[in-house]
Amino acid sequence: MYVAGEWIQQSTRTHCVINPANGDTLGELPLAEAADLDRALDAAERGFRQWRKTPVGERAHVLHEAARLLRERIDQIATLATLEEGKTLAETRIETLACANLFDFYAEEAKRNYGRVLVRPSGTRSLVMHEPVGPVAAFAPWNFPIHNPGRKLGAPIAAGCSVILKPAEETPASAMAVVQTLIDAGCPGDVVQLVFGVPDEVSRHLLASPIIRKVSFTGSTAVGKHLVKLAADTMKRTTMELGGHAPVIIFDDCDLERTVETLAIGKSRNAGQVCVSPTRFYVQDAIHDRFIDAFTKRFSALRLGSGLEPSTEMGPLANDRRLNAVSTLVSDAVQSGATLLCGGEASGEQGFFWRPTVLADAPLSARVMHEEPFGPIVVTSRFSDFDEAIEKANRLPYGLAAFAFTENARQANLVGDALEAGMVGINTTGLAAADAPFGGVKESGHGAEDGPEGLAACLVTKTIHQI
Known part of the structure; x- marks a missing residue:
């Protein structure tokens, strides 16, 4: 001290x-x-x-x-x-x-x-x-x-x-x-x-x-x-x-390849232990299957290891408490009806590593749809139109960060206005800057x-x- x-x-x-x-x-x-x-x-x-x-x-x-x-x-x-x-x-x-x-x-x-x-x-x-x-x-x-x-x-x-x-x-x-x-x-x-x-x-x-x-x-x-x-x-x-539980709205007019890469890197940052980490992925029907397939392939391929190794893309969770917490949330989601597309388990014989995890079509009854996982876990759901996406994104009492991916400038303006969050990223997951306020609304x-x-x-x- x-x-x-x-x-x-x-x-x-x-x-x-x-x-x-x-x-x-x-x-x-x-x-x-x-x-x-x-x-x-x-x-x-x-x-x-x-x-x-x-x-x-x-x-x-x-x-x-x-x-x-x-x-x-x-x-x-x-x-x-x-x-x-x-x-x-x-x-x-x-x-x-x-x-x-x-x-x-x-x-x-x-x-x-x-x-x-x-x-x-x-x-x-x-x-x-x-x-x-x-x-x-x-x-x-x-x-x-x-x-x-x-x-x-x-x-x-x-x-x-x-x-x-x-x-x-x-x-x-x-x-x-x-x-x-x-x-x-x-x-x-x-x-x-x-x-x-x-x-x-x-x-x-x-x-x-x-x-x-x-x-x-x-x-x-x-x-x-x-x-x-x-x-x-x-x-x-x-x-x-x-705390937060950041929604991500992925519209069917997004740049699919860039969106997948941006979100894979953004979600793996600090093994998902980021208060503004993108977590609840709402994907428009027309591109849902293509996006989920591409994202799961990219996310599951991340190289895990010690942060001191140059080849490592994602390090461990910070402590054993986080390991137990994410394990409990994943088990509950699968039992509630979510489809486990990748990950869902610890990795390695030592340390607190958790494999990048994607839970598709997670029901609202799953705890992970309400509780911030603070780990490398993505939960996905479908939407058909703008209003449905906003309703799903804003349904929780949290409002720290929210994200949207679209190439339509008018839609970008509308979604930025409609999302209830202190910070909104459109086609980016980068929200922190020395000259910009960092904080949330609601709870x-x-x-x-x-x-x-x-x-x-x-x-x-x-x-x-x-x-």
Whole structure:
């Protein structure tokens, strides 16, 4: 842990960090006690008082320098992430660069934190000011062990806030490496705190403190709702990036070959352990059989293996919990009447590998039609016309991401308007960019990270009237 400007390596409790590709132990992680959290809170309070007064140019310099160090250390950081999370080196290198781009963006966006002057009679003034919200408690999951911590740190630091970051205990080294770049870039020790621990203990302790003024969480809807309730006791602001179950509408006028390739790559990214992963495939009748045949052939041919191997196209699931979860969902779907076209089983003698899986004509009674699989599982269903496709796509209470594939420009406009999601990809599965908001609607959360909206989420508004 990193608390009050020093690394803490000792604790009465530890967590065993596992390599998901082979099951080997990578190390023991110290877990925070109440005293550690209290010390982090005190430091965050001091850090906020200092950092909010720091000129924006100095804050920007720290973020730019941290971005430079991320790029300089890309091989080391990417290898750490692959070892502890499992995704391929190609993916963790991209993730490291994405984190660097985000830091660079917020370094400049901090300079555009404009207020406004209202029209008033001569000799009087009314000013609208944007000020940092205060110390932030940020909780990041394991599936993007570099980029998620970067998201939790970049905007608050740019805004002038201090941060207590609790990443996932499964992927600590990646978060440590990101925090180290900020330290080496000159970020004061009280501004960024890094803690690990029993999640419910840490969240309850931090959110009970009046020091914390904002909560940022990425994770499941169930946990997000729990944290919102805790935050309500002291009226803390919240940003919630929660679960999804992304629909994909594949119209009969799509570029079939390109659609198959795009979706196979998009679905295999991080073995499907992505909150915006395309999962529910709704395929128009006229091309249904051709698409399913082509996609199943391409998806099932993906090369599985250690993310450190250059030939690997898809790594393992991150932990044994995910292996058990996807196995249960696939078994339930088959028993409910879905047709298993490929995969449906674990792979290999070691590690947490799961074969790419396609479940055709999955009935609504199957759990996988309602629960996010968070694995390399695709479920398919047919549709005949536009209205039917939209009804099926929007039927769940989630609204994080949605996708559509069509070569008809008018249809693309209509589907973009009709889909109930915070982010829509048309002929693409790429939704994240430093300058674009990332977040969902309905039970997929509220607020956004990235873009100007991410900075705004770390600011409060003050109006000053002067006569």
